Amino acid sequence: MIINAAEPVMRWHKCTGPDECAGNPYWEHIYVTDVATMVQSHPDGAFAIRQVFQNGERLKRSRYPNTGWSYPSRILDRQTVFSDRSLSKPEGYFTGSVCHIKTAVWHLDQIPITDFSRDTVTLARSPRFDISTQFGYYVTSIVGEINEEGEWAYDPAEKKLFLWPKGDVAQGVEFTYREYCLRTHANTSWNIVRGLTIHNAYRHGVWLYHANNMTIENNIIENTFMFGIYLQTTGGTCNNNQILNNTVKHSCFRGISVGGDASHCRVEGNTVYATGVEHYGGDLMHGPSHGIYIAGPFAHVYNNRIDRTGYTGLYIECRGLGREVCYNYITNVGLALSDAGGIYTGSFHEGTEKDHIHHNIIEDAIGCLSMIRRCDKGLPVTIEKYAGDTAGIYVDEEGNNRIIEHNTVINSHMTGILFHWAPSNVVRKNTLYGNRKCQIYLSGKNAARKILENDELYQNIMFATEAEQKTLLIAINYNNVRFGQSNNNYFYNLYDPKHVFVSRYVGRRILRENLALSQWHALSGYDGDSKEFSYLDQFDDITIDRQKKSRIIYNTSLGVVSIDLELEKYCDVQGNKISDTVTLQPFESKILIRADY
Numbered sequence: 001m002i003i004n005a006a007e008p009v010m011r012w013h014k015c016t017g018p019d020e021c022a023g024n025p026y027w028e029h030i031y032v033t034d035v036a037t038m039v040q041s042h043p044d045g046a047f048a049i050r051q052v053f054q055n056g057e058r059l060k061r062s063r064y065p066n067t068g069w070s071y072p073s074r075i076l077d078r079q080t081v082f083s084d085r086s087l088s089k090p091e092g093y094f095t096g097s098v099c100h101i102k103t104a105v106w107h108l109d110q111i112p113i114t115d116f117s118r119d120t121v122t123l124a125r126s127p128r129f130d131i132s133t134q135f136g137y138y139v140t141s142i143v144g145e146i147n148e149e150g151e152w153a154y155d156p157a158e159k160k161l162f163l164w165p166k167g168d169v170a171q172g173v174e175f176t177y178r179e180y181c182l183r184t185h186a187n188t189s190w191n192i193v194r195g196l197t198i199h200n201a202y203r204h205g206v207w208l209y210h211a212n213n214m215t216i217e218n219n220i221i222e223n224t225f226m227f228g229i230y231l232q233t234t235g236g237t238c239n240n241n242q243i244l245n246n247t248v249k250h251s252c253f254r255g256i257s258v259g260g261d262a263s264h265c266r267v268e269g270n271t272v273y274a275t276g277v278e279h280y281g282g283d284l285m286h287g288p289s290h291g292i293y294i295a296g297p298f299a300h301v302y303n304n305r306i307d308r309t310g311y312t313g314l315y316i317e318c319r320g321l322g323r324e325v326c327y328n329y330i331t332n333v334g335l336a337l338s339d340a341g342g343i344y345t346g347s348f349h350e351g352t353e354k355d356h357i358h359h360n361i362i363e364d365a366i367g368c369l370s371m372i373r374r375c376d377k378g379l380p381v382t383i384e385k386y387a388g389d390t391a392g393i394y395v396d397e398e399g400n401n402r403i404i405e406h407n408t409v410i411n412s413h414m415t416g417i418l419f420h421w422a423p424s425n426v427v428r429k430n431t432l433y434g435n436r437k438c439q440i441y442l443s444g445k446n447a448a449r450k451i452l453e454n455d456e457l458y459q460n461i462m463f464a465t466e467a468e469q470k471t472l473l474i475a476i477n478y479n480n481v482r483f484g485q486s487n488n489n490y491f492y493n494l495y496d497p498k499h500v501f502v503s504r505y506v507g508r509r510i511l512r513e514n515l516a517l518s519q520w521h522a523l524s525g526y527d528g529d530s531k532e533f534s535y536l537d538q539f540d541d542i543t544i545d546r547q548k549k550s551r552i553i554y555n556t557s558l559g560v561v562s563i564d565l566e567l568e569k570y571c572d573v574q575g576n577k578i579s580d581t582v583t584l585q586p587f588e589s590k591i592l593i594r595a596d597y
Contacts, residue, residue, distance in 0.1 A: 136371035233259035253287035262296035276310035278336035297321035310336035319349030341394030421450035452483035467495035554589035
């Protein structure tokens, strides 16, 4: 069964001249239709068209500037009003359009424009943070800026939709209209929703409202302007629900969202793709852009595939609440915002419940530093120019009671594991490989619950693949480098013996040091039994081939796999010889170091 929440548009006429479409020079290609009757009958009084499709393909909004962004020149009201000297458009030109304005490296708002006069923009509401000249903006859905086939704009004052259709033929066009495809009412329980194809909802694809013991499985959910699947608990509960084996694509706010009072829910086997990617992918963004968001206690988040998110891949909200997050494969996160994580969590918990994060594989945590004046490197927006400041696993302020083990993080454009003012956590038996800045990053602040204490690091592999990559990085605003316990780790950097970086305060002076493992041990008393790359030289029957790069192999399936190494010879970080084939358990990884023997 297919449930389509969009509304078809049947009656179009071509613009008769530029005056009918805001002076647009491409007026001969632009069609217009009056949608006032449908808009006025919509239950949401603030309804505006935000997604348009032609023959099932989501079309692009018109945009100013056509590529890139601009910066406010002057802030007239930090909440709603700014001017930009580069704007030279007619009075009212942007009124009714949508301003996409960045107000923090991790936040981008989408707010209608209520007035445009000369070079001054007035927003309908305040963004989350104050408007600043340090962050950029761009505008979409402007009638006068439709300049290529497949672009559209909506005029909310006239209640008209303008379109340059694909193939110059306005057929097969529809727009997002109905609030949801499927919803429950309060106290619904013990139902199964299976095998549906759900498209184009104005808010939610599947909306469980105060529903318990429900099963949502094997559905395809696409192009929802907010949530693909939403478990809402506001004022009630949404417990013991199972979200299984669904495919959720092109959600603009969140792919799957589990509310704060949704207890003992299973989110398992789902594929979540392209959630608010924006710059690097061109997908529509309308909110925080989390692939999967879990706020409820005792959740089981297992074997999900998350790819392409604007912000965080898997967001574990609030304090530790007895949740298990395991066997998930997460790639390409932070494609619109930075300061993100493949898996992100935080907040302090006084109780004994712990969150257990284990056997996850995270690759290419990228981060996007566009629309930030100090980071501006011009167009186009590419990963090479704008990547950074996103971790594989990120434990944020005061985050405690997390057990993080048996995870693999590869090629994060910042760090493999980041503790930002996070005490009392266990990090063990993780493999961190080729992460651009460092493999483990511990940041501490001299304040209650933010100082590094009672954190434990055991049996982790911190493997740098370039000279400038650090194995361990510690940045604190106090002098005591002790944070708990650390031992039996592998600190491997073939290219630079001083691969541990410590930044600390000695009196009022900041002391920054690059240290060898022995120096780190002398300073901290930690890692007396830990190893660095030279450890491999003790094996008389192995010769490390330092001219060839190491590699990492991994298994993202729940089955056991064997990988053929052909004629190559390797050893692992412990000096064990590896050749012929390697057998990997589910979500296991192994670093292969070129060797002769």
